[in-house]
Amino acid sequence: MIYSISYDLKNPGQNYDGLIEKIKSLGAWAHPCESYWLVDTQLNSAAVFNILKAFLDGNDVMIVSRFNNDDFSGKVSSDKIVQWINERTERYKNID
Template sequence: MTAYLVSYDLKAPGKNYDSLIKYLKSHTNWWHHLGSTWVIVTNLSATQLRDGIAEHADDNDKFLVVKSGGIGAWSGFSTEGSEWLRKQL
């Protein structure tokens, strides 16, 4: 399993992106403590994850999928959120 950082910029104000959120949450292991940033742990490749996200986004939306290098630093998250990151990254 690989951890990917997923970030997006959705360009359709007021659009219902429920299917995108449902897709991201469909992965067994995910973290979402920032507005448009997720960490998804999956067996998918970065390209496969990107393509899955694209199926639930508009053509003018922007998103980024980056494989985690295992090292990170953060601040301001709950103990639970921080522990999840330590274990998954």
């Protein structure tokens, strides 16, 4: 399934490289916005969040949710991201 990961990291100067690397390790990924990722993984949203929360400070916030493959729209900076989304949403189109 495809999950969206959105966060606000509130601690300026904090090194969040570990968080980024962990997101990338979860499966195929796309990074369409600065604080927004899409990850294609077999894990569920709770498992993804439980893995990533170790990298958050007490005042950071994060939401992990299943990406809706039936209805989405937006503007992204790269055609590769659109291709990434289209390839995966087509594959999951008939899975509920």
